[in-house]
Structures are given as C-alpha cells and as structure tokens.
Amino acid sequence: xxxxEVCESICLPEQMKRKVLGFAGGFDExxxxxxxxxxxxxxxxxxxxxxxxxxxxxxxxxSKMLAFMLVHxxxxxxxxxxxxxxxxxxxxxxxxxxxxxxxxxxxYGTYAFTWGWWFPRQISLHEFRIGALEYEMIEQKEKKIxxxxxxxxxxxxRESLRKSYxxxxxxxxxxxxxxxQSDMVCDSWLLSPVLARLLxxxxxIVGFQKAFDLISVDDANDSSIRWVYGRTDIPIHELSEHTSxxxxxxxxxxxxxxxxxxxxxxxxxxxxx
Numbered sequence: 001x002x003x004x005e006v007c008e009s010i011c012l013p014e015q016m017k018r019k020v021l022g023f024a025g026g027f028d029e030x031x032x033x034x035x036x037x038x039x040x041x042x043x044x045x046x047x048x049x050x051x052x053x054x055x056x057x058x059x060x061x062x063s064k065m066l067a068f069m070l071v072h073x074x075x076x077x078x079x080x081x082x083x084x085x086x087x088x089x090x091x092x093x094x095x096x097x098x099x100x101x102x103x104x105x106x107x108y109g110t111y112a113f114t115w116g117w118w119f120p121r122q123i124s125l126h127e128f129r130i131g132a133l134e135y136e137m138i139e140q141k142e143k144k145i146x147x148x149x150x151x152x153x154x155x156x157x158r159e160s161l162r163k164s165y166x167x168x169x170x171x172x173x174x175x176x177x178x179x180x181q182s183d184m185v186c187d188s189w190l191l192s193p194v195l196a197r198l199l200x201x202x203x204x205i206v207g208f209q210k211a212f213d214l215i216s217v218d219d220a221n222d223s224s225i226r227w228v229y230g231r232t233d234i235p236i237h238e239l240s241e242h243t244s245x246x247x248x249x250x251x252x253x254x255x256x257x258x259x260x261x262x263x264x265x266x267x268x269x270x271x272x273x
Contacts, residue, residue: 062113131164212264
C-alpha cells in the first residue's frame with residue numbers, strides 16, 4: 001500500500017492529503033531515521049515525538065507531523081500483512097487521525113492534526129480499533145493489560161459493544177496470545193458514577209458502565225468538558241445545549257458540581273442476565 005492509498009483508505013480530507021503528499025515527496029528518510037526508532041518503543045514515545053517536532057520545524061496545522069506518521073503507517077501496513085491482520089482493522093485503526101482532523105474542523109473551522117503524540121500507538125501496533133472500540137496493549141507494573149479507549153464515533157449500543165469485546169478477545173488470543181487473557185480496563189469520564197445519576201437507566205452510557213467493576217474514581221477530572229463540548233476554553237454559562245447529555249452536564253457544572261472520571265475493569269461476562 002502506498003502513502004496515497006493510505007490517505008485515501010482513511011478518507012483524509014483533500015486539503016490535508018495534498019499537504020501530506022507534498023511534504024512526503026521531499027521527505028529525507030535518512031534525516032529522520034534515528035528519530036523513527038522512538039516510534040516503536042513506548043518508553044521513548046514522549047521524548048521521541050518532541051524531538052521529531054523540533055526537526056520538522058514550523059508546522060501550524062500539523063500536516064508535516066501527519067505526513068511523517070503516515071509514512072510509517074505504510075510500513076505498519078506491511079507488518080499487518082505479515083501477521084495476517086485484516087485490512088479492515090488497519091483502516092479503522094488509522095482512521096483515528098482523520099476523526100480528529102474532522103473534529104478540529106468542526107470546532108475551529110480549519111483542518112489541523114494535533115494528535116501526533118498519540119500516533120505511535122498505532123504505528124507500533126500497540127493499539128487497534130476492533131469494531132466500536134479501540135484496544136491498547138500496555139505493561140503496567142510488569143503486568144500485561146489491555147486499555148480500552150472509546151472513539152467519539154463509537155456505536156455504544158449493547159450489541160455493538162458486545163461484538164467489539166468478543167472480537168477483541170479473539171483478536172488478541174490469535175495475534176498476541178500473551179495478551180489473550182489480560183484484564184481489559186478503561187479509564188474514562190464515561191465511567192464516572194455521576195453520569196449514572198444524571199442519565200436514564202436506559203442510556204447507552206449507563207449500559208456501558210454496567211459492564212465494568214470500578215477500580216478507582218477521580219472526582220476532580222474534567223476531561224468530560226473536552227469530549228462533550230469540543231473545547232475547554234468556553235465559559236460554563238456559554239456551553240452548548242444541543243444534546244440532552246450537554247444539557248445535563250451543563251446544569252451539573254452550573255450548580256458547582258463536576259463529572260469526574262473513573263477506572264474500571266471489564267467484567268468476565270458483562271452480558272449475563
């Protein structure tokens with residue numbers, strides 16, 4: 001798969017695709033080769049991305065970083081083929097960058113890629129989107145666990161989630177057996193106990209929460225504002241009320257409350273009646 005084919009498969013906006021292909025056309029791989037190795041070492045990601053930013057220079061819309069990462073996505077595709085991982089999982093996984101580019105456009109009216117710091121997870125085959133959700137293999141205190149991430153466009157209905165969990169179990173058992181029986185955990189504002197009090201029992205979010213046993217709660221976490229309203233620099237009284245979730249969270253914030261977040265472990269059989 002070529003870089004152009006990757007751009008097209010992930011439905012990259014035409015404006016960003018032109019910039020990516022233009023920059024990549026003059027890409028000196030030898031210059032970046034020492035930095036590229038950092039993409040494959042989780043312990044080097046943070047430092048490595050900062051060094052890449054320094055070499056790339058001025059990059060106001062993140063298109064240079066996007067090009068650099070997508071060049072490595074082409075290499076990742078070869079590894080997918082080698083391992084026999086499906087084209088669908090590759091495309092769905094790499095589409096994360098398109099999703100955030102479109103979200104930036106929706107909020108700010110311009111295309112920009114600001115998630116270069118997250119892309120090494122996909123490049124190094126540590127994170128995969130399988131159906132509705134994303135799954136990241138990590139080692140925590142010498143223990144292998146799978147971290148569940150919830151994309152903004154995830155289908156949160158019961159059957160969709162169940163299929164994702166089941167398919168993910170099968171995926172890791174087949175391709176990464178050392179993670180086949182690992183705990184699946186999620187650290188998110190979507191697990192906040194406050195939401196269970198704000199939302200109806202029939203809510204998809206409440207249904208999502210029921211599949212997890214809580215490990216810890218962070219009452220001070222304010223990440224819900226970013227994910228529900230798109231940005232964090234809006235005064236509370238000006239927050240939008242386009243959805244029932246936005247309305248209920250705004251009322252909570254206006255009353256001096258907070259949503260917080262929580263970490264939970266996916267139950268062994270979350271769908272038992």
